[in-house]
Amino acid sequence: MAALVVSACGGGGAPPEPDAPLGEPSVRLDVTMRDIAFEPATLEGRAREVIEIALKNTGSLAHDFTVKEIAAEVAVTQPASRARNTDTGIHVHLDGRTESVMQLRVATPGTYEFYCSVSGHRPAGMAGTLVVTD
Numbered sequence: 001m002a003a004l005v006v007s008a009c010g011g012g013g014a015p016p017e018p019d020a021p022l023g024e025p026s027v028r029l030d031v032t033m034r035d036i037a038f039e040p041a042t043l044e045g046r047a048r049e050v051i052e053i054a055l056k057n058t059g060s061l062a063h064d065f066t067v068k069e070i071a072a073e074v075a076v077t078q079p080a081s082r083a084r085n086t087d088t089g090i091h092v093h094l095d096g097r098t099e100s101v102m103q104l105r106v107a108t109p110g111t112y113e114f115y116c117s118v119s120g121h122r123p124a125g126m127a128g129t130l131v132v133t134d
């Protein structure tokens, strides 16, 4: 497993140090975060390969990319403000108008929901599907 940074979301200050990349990505997905949606809302990658996700928050609000209950190695290779991943899933925070790049290596094929955990955003539709194929 790659080193995991375990921390709660929140707090201010400078972005954390970037994680070492997991490896050469087999796919790079560009995801725009708007007020209030992910675009595109469906992401696809392959299990056990490195999936790189470039997040661009074009909104003025803070958003995050959160997946619960996923067995994945995570590396935030370009942290935005307070980018974090946790030991129970993925949680990458971006303040308004910031960008971040992360890499995932998902162990198990499946369909995983990603969403923004900022209060009210998921119910407003700020969610999507990560499809990991074998």
Ligand SMILES: [Cu+2]
Residues within 6 Å of the ligand: 036, 062, 063, 064, 116, 117, 118, 121, 126
């Ligand atoms: Cu949000």
